[in-house]
Amino acid sequence: MKIYSSDAIRNVAVLGHSGSGKTTMLEAALNIAQITSRQGRVEDGNTVSDYDAEEIRRKVSVNASIIPIEWLDNKINFLDTPGYFDFVGEVKQALAVADLALIVVSAKSGVEVGTEKAWEYATQLGIPKIIFVNSMDDENADLDKVIAELKSSFGKSIAPMQIPFKENGKFAGFINAVKKEGRKFVNGRTEPCELPSGMEEETDEMHSMIVEAVAETNDDLMEKFFMEEDFTVKEIQEGIRVGIKDNIVTPVFCGASVNQIGVRVLLNSIIEYAPPSSTLRPSIKVQDLKNNEETELKADVSEPLAAFVFKTIADPYVGRLSLFRVFAGAIRRDSILYNPQTESNEKAAHIYVLRGREQIEVDELQAGDIGALSKLQSTATQHTLCDRSRPVAIAPIVFPDPLLSMAVVPKGKGDEDKISQAFSKLLEEDKTLRFEINSETKQSVVYGLGDSQLDVLVNKLKNKYKIDVDLINPTIPYREMIKGKVSVRGRHKKQSGGHGQFGDVVMEFEPSNDLSKQYIFEEKIFGGAVPRQYFPAVEKGIQDCVKAGPLAAYPVVGIRCKLVDGSYHPVDSSEMAFKLAATIAFKDGFMKAKPAILEPIAKVEITVPDDYTGDIMGDMNKRRGRILGMGKDENGKQKISAEAPMAEMFKYPTDLRSITQGRGDFTMEFDRYEEAPHEVQQKVIETRKKELEALKEN
Numbered sequence: 297m298k299i300y301s302s303d304a305i306r307n308v309a310v311l312g313h314s315g316s317g318k319t320t321m322l323e324a325a326l327n328i329a330q331i332t333s334r335q336g337r338v339e340d341g342n343t344v345s346d347y348d349a350e351e352i353r354r355k356v357s358v359n360a361s362i363i364p365i366e367w368l369d370n371k372i373n374f375l376d377t378p379g380y381f382d383f384v385g386e387v388k389q390a391l392a393v394a395d396l397a398l399i400v401v402s403a404k405s406g407v408e409v410g411t412e413k414a415w416e417y418a419t420q421l422g423i424p425k426i427i428f429v430n431s432m433d434d435e436n437a438d439l440d441k442v443i444a445e446l447k448s449s450f451g452k453s454i455a456p457m458q459i460p461f462k463e464n465g466k467f468a469g470f471i472n473a474v475k476k477e478g479r480k481f482v483n484g485r486t487e488p489c490e491l492p493s494g495m496e497e498e499t500d501e502m503h504s505m506i507v508e509a510v511a512e513t514n515d516d517l518m519e520k521f522f523m524e525e526d527f528t529v530k531e532i533q534e535g536i537r538v539g540i541k542d543n544i545v546t547p548v549f550c551g552a553s554v555n556q557i558g559v560r561v562l563l564n565s566i567i568e569y570a571p572p573s574s575t576l577r578p579s580i581k582v583q584d585l586k587n588n589e590e591t592e593l594k595a596d597v598s599e600p601l602a603a604f605v606f607k608t609i610a611d612p613y614v615g616r617l618s619l620f621r622v623f624a625g626a627i628r629r630d631s632i633l634y635n636p637q638t639e640s641n642e643k644a645a646h647i648y649v650l651r652g653r654e655q656i657e658v659d660e661l662q663a664g665d666i667g668a669l670s671k672l673q674s675t676a677t678q679h680t681l682c683d684r685s686r687p688v689a690i691a692p693i694v695f696p697d698p699l700l701s702m703a704v705v706p707k708g709k710g711d712e713d714k715i716s717q718a719f720s721k722l723l724e725e726d727k728t729l730r731f732e733i734n735s736e737t738k739q740s741v742v743y744g745l746g747d748s749q750l751d752v753l754v755n756k757l758k759n760k761y762k763i764d765v766d767l768i769n770p771t772i773p774y775r776e777m778i779k780g781k782v783s784v785r786g787r788h789k790k791q792s793g794g795h796g797q798f799g800d801v802v803m804e805f806e807p808s809n810d811l812s813k814q815y816i817f818e819e820k821i822f823g824g825a826v827p828r829q830y831f832p833a834v835e836k837g838i839q840d841c842v843k844a845g846p847l848a849a850y851p852v853v854g855i856r857c858k859l860v861d862g863s864y865h866p867v868d869s870s871e872m873a874f875k876l877a878a879t880i881a882f883k884d885g886f887m888k889a890k891p892a893i894l895e896p897i898a899k900v901e902i903t904v905p906d907d908y909t910g911d912i913m914g915d916m917n918k919r920r921g922r923i924l925g926m927g928k929d930e931n932g933k934q935k936i937s938a939e940a941p942m943a944e945m946f947k948y949p950t951d952l953r954s955i956t957q958g959r960g961d962f963t964m965e966f967d968r969y970e971e972a973p974h975e976v977q978q979k980v981i982e983t984r985k986k987e988l989e990a991l992k993e994n
Contacts, residue, residue: 297364297649297656300371302574302595302664306566307373307621309394311387311418313410314356314379316400317430319343321553321562322363322376328484328560329365331651335556344652345376349759350752358752360386360607362619362650362666368567373666374398379410381958382746384417385695385728389607389677391417392693393621393666395576396540397425398566403437403550407445409958415450424543426570428562432460433467433552443505443548455509455536456502456548457565458558461492467552471495473502474532484556509545510535533569541571573664580623582680582688585636593624593688595663600683601625601633604690608677608724609668610760616724617668618675619650623690625683626662627669634684638674642681646670677727698730698743699964700949702750702767705740711763715740718761722753729753736851737771747950772943773896774980775853775969776845780890781806783860786881788873799873801826801834802861805885811854811894811969814842819859826862826874833871834859837878846883847891848984853969857882893977896942899967901935902952904960909934911955919944920973939967943976 310318323343327335336343341352345361357378365372375390377383391397397418401411418425429442439460446454458470461478469480471491476499478489491499511521513535520527527535539545549565551558570576574595582602584591593602607619620627627633633642648655648668661667675681678692706712719731719742730743744750750767757763783804790797808816817835826834842852862877900921904912913923913936921940929935945964952960972980 297366297658299658299660299662300665301597301662303572304370305373305573305664306370306570307375307393307395307573307664307666308398308566308570309375309377309387309390309396309418309423310398310400311377311391311410311414312379312400313402313405313408313414316379316402316405316408316410317553318379318400319345319357319376321400321428321430321551321559322374324553324556324559325365325374325563326363328556328563329367331365344654347653350755353755356380358383358386360390361652364649364651364666365563367563370567370572371665372563372566375666380748381410381413381953382744382749384413384745385726386607387414387417388693388695389727391421391423392606393604394423395573396566396570397423399425399427401427401429401442401446403429403431403439403442404434406438406442407449412449412959422543424540424570424576425546426540426566427454427546427548428558429548429550430553432550433555433557435465437467439550446548447505450546453509453512453539453544453546454548455506455539455545457506458548458550458561459495459498459502460550461495467557470550470558471499471502473499473506474536475529476503479561481557484560486561506532506536510539512544513538513542536569537571540569541575577623577664580690582623582690585687585689591688595624597626597662599624599663600686601627601681602683602688602690603627603633603681605675605677605679605681606693610721610725615671617648617650617655617670618672618677619666619668620681621666622661622663624663626660627667627681628660629658632684633681634687635675635679635681636687636689637679640674641684642669642672642675644669676724693727695727696745696961697963698728698745699962700746700750701741701743701770701946703739703741703770705766705768707764707766711765712740714761714763715757715765718757718763721761722756726753734770734773736773739770741770742767745949746953769946772980774848774850774972774984775811775894775896776847776850776886776891777811777852777854777894777971778805778807778886778889778891779971780888782885782889784881784885784888785862786877786879786884788876788880796865796868797870797873797876798865798868799830799833799870799875799877800863801859801874801877801881803878803881803885804856804858804860805882805889806856808854808856814851814853814855815839816856817859818856821859821861826859826864827869830864830869830871830874831859833874834878836871837875838882840875841879841882841886845891846886848893848981849988850893850984852886853894855886893972893980894969895972895976895980897939897967897970898942898945898964900938900940900945900948900962900964902938902960902962903929903933903935904956906934908956908960909936912936912952912960915951915955916940919948941970941972941976942966 323336326332363374377387399414460470478491479486480489602624603620603622609617680690788799845852924937
């Protein structure tokens, strides 16, 4: 593969709803470009981009993969992304290095949630868009309906470039809406043809839609539009280019990828209408680490190097592959790269261009291009590689917070240690996963975005690292407290020949009203009833008791413990005896002082379209939640503030997606502890009792 400069490169993220045909469209493009000898099929598990075992098994994309295609003396780096919401981290990685978003829409399904999300993600990053309406050969395909939905959802930037027509009930060709000329598909290519009769009015309508979108790109064109003067073909074409660059025109093309229809036209149109990388992203803002200030780098090969590692792959044959985009300068074979995040040097021993699983070794990659380096020692995803003389940091990708938590339970003995090692590698590959060993419950807990993502994780643990695990709901960190005040005596007396054991304390227990502290210990002894040297032993007894309360063995919080009286024996008393006496007093007093179970309460912010507000509020009530307030966000969606017990929120990421068809988002964080309702307390105590009995048996 030859070396390309940024003015001959297009980096295109392929986005869309799951099942819209993104991977199939790229398979058609690969075959048309004569890179493959036959077009692969998702159903057969032989596509270039879906090469992972999980992707072949599921028949959907799980990872973002790079598909470079050389076309008309240019290079298009396609980034095929998953359409399923659990793998949105892969979409974010692709968009971080893309200059253009190609959104694939099904001609029979129209605008779906994945279409809306793709548009939203690209818009948030200011990335221009092109739309490809796929599956035009389906008997239920309806481009007019799809265009109407696109206009309704995304506004007047939508510019349909083609009007399809059928012959003998089959998708046979299209009218070029810019030139108002007919094109017929013949052996995968297009040939000029007469305008089908009866389509003049529709052609004029689509042409007007393009003109309206293009008029926004230029004051002269806008004036011409208002004067109802005709635009020349050249003016429209230039207007489309400018409109794409300025993100105010979104061309719409159509085809049928499975039969390669319209894909060649799409490739030609990307080269013709989409400006190259050097135009769409002529510079990038970075943090200058020498001066600690923001600066701008030009996407030019003559600049010092700045490359961003956006993804890491753990390849079983090559080892770790670090995928990067060169934003400035160039990476050349055997050059020394500086990583300012780890303050280390890396050698570019082998530079690859990836095409799915295939690794094509090259000598150099210039500004604007995407590639991979193998076996970097100190470089991870989100790191910048640069010239040591000008250390810079490129802004990291903002990933969604993983909020679905599950405890990881190994099936095999001795696998606990292996789990942590495996996760350190898996977390390198997927930045939307989080793993921790809970210091309180001792459980290994993994956090993800959804069930499918965690299911993929379990299979990877089994197939790659030979670790079989189950995922179960994590243990909720409940707390115990008291609501009443009580005074009790605790006495430990034991005679066993020789010195005996004697400790006697009178203690008062009451709520401290400070749940941030487990206990407050005070001594109010008068007249030396308990000698001062035994006070620390009494407190040590309290310290041990609050670790696992008498009610259900959960930690105790918010208790005030006063040592008010007691007695001692000049020979038999000891620190151990007073510690045990305090323990007896604590357990007796706690159960007499109206004990209660506290549950963790989460603060939740849910963002949904207006239509789902009622369903969200009803669902939150079922979870024993409380709605605190509502208001509109900057995108016109409803932002609902609420609080709910964390025990009711385990499956909320999945449930919210189901309620809103994937249109809802939320954030959640621990807020405080609160007394659980009586029936919940009883259930928690019973469940805990069974857990502890099971542990004893094991």
